[in-house]
Amino acid sequence: MQLTTTFPIPEARVKINHQSGIYAIGSCFSTVIGDKLVERKFPVLNNTFGTLFNPISIARVMEDALLEMPIDKNLIVVRDGLFLYYGMHSDVVAYSQDSLERLILKKQQQTRKVLEQASHVLITLGTAWVYEFGNGSEVVANCHKQPAHLFEKRLLHPDEIQKAFTSFLNLLVEINPNVQVIFTVSPVRHTKDGIPQNQLSKSVLRLAANDLEETYDFVHYFPSFEIMMDELRDYRFYKDDLIHPSHQAESYIWERFKQTWIDKRSFDLIEEFEAIKRDLMHKPFNPDSPAHLKFLDNLQKKLERYSRDFDFSKEQDMLRKQLQYRGK
Known part of the structure; x- marks a missing residue:
């Protein structure tokens, strides 16, 4: 009996290995995949500007980093004595305007350095609903809990998304001709917008990603959203909030990504590193037994x-803390 609908995903031509350079950016699902890559010791720079949901903000922070653009000081906001920037997540925060500007400059320089040499850029689009600030109708990445009357909410058109990313991609490939760009639409449901509005938003993102994939031969699409909607079509694959994919769903989508985008010659190392993680989490029946101490000693040699x-x-x-706790 078949209890789920599966579909083939074309294998990538230029796959990721442990010598690749990866830059991940976008919604919280970008962090999920980025963290799974980091745990398996792939070189990844993940969401330097914090979690970003809308495609305009995602494209802009990367393009500004490549162009070494100064930030728009009109978009700095002070909340509870902290300085934040409308163009980035609240993770990018400082105690003074000068400190915030220096922090953002450092993140831009770090991002530019990685993008210039990256083999793969993973971009996760979260929502096509945006908030515009001020008379200039500036799309913000985060409203930073400011009064609602300061913003206007609207739905992006696919052409706007394509225009924003066309500008960035043309610049990126000029600087880094060998780069591969992977777009995906986040499987996280933005139910606060409304269920029909969330579906409309995801459709806009998917259409824009498809247009970009058809325009550039180095741009590809990985179907995270489609896997969640079709292969995992059941609320048991969601966390208790019924919005975010469960740990099991995240692992399933990771496995599909691995089979599609990771070089099979890296699989042995992945399995070894996953085993090390399991060993570190192991809870022994008798922590002071000779068998467990030998187990820790072997694990230490493997890590070295x-x-x-x-x-x-x-x-x-x-491991050092475990050994110290046991008096070694």
Whole structure:
């Protein structure tokens, strides 16, 4: 009995391996995939400007980074003594305007450096609904809990999205001719907009992504949204809020991404690194038994071996704390 509808996803021509350089940006689902890549020791720079949902803001922060554009100081806002920027998430925050500007400049320089050499750029589009601020109708990435009357909400047209990304992609490929760009539409449901409005928004994003894929041979689409809607068509694959995919759903979509976009020659390393993570989370029946101490010793040797080529500093710290706790 078949209990789900599956569909084929074309395999990528230029796949990701452990020598790739990856930049991930967009909605919270971008962080999910980015974190899974990081956990498996792929080199990733993930959401430097915080979680961004709308495509205009996503395209703009990357283009501004490449062009080394100064920020628009009119878009700086002060909330509860903290300085934030309408063009970025509230994760980008400082205690003074000068500190905020220096922080954003640092993030732009970091982003530019990675984009110039990245083999893959993963862009997750969250919503086509945007909020415009001020008389200039400036699309903001985040309203930062400011009064609603300061903003106008509207739905983007696919042409606007294509125009914004065409400007960025033309600049990117001029600087980095070998880059591969992967678009995906977030499977997270924006139900606060309304169910019909969420579906309309996702449709606009999907149409824009398709237009970009047909325009550029280095632009591709990975169907995260479609996997959630069709292969995982059941509320049991959502968290309790019925909005975000569950851990199981995230893992399923990751596996589909892995089979499509990850070089199979990296699979052995992925399995090894996943095993190390499981070993670190292992809860022994008797922490002081000779068998468990030997298990920890073997794990330590394994981490030392892989640390020659990969960053296992966090894992080594975790293991060191376990060993210290056991009096070693």
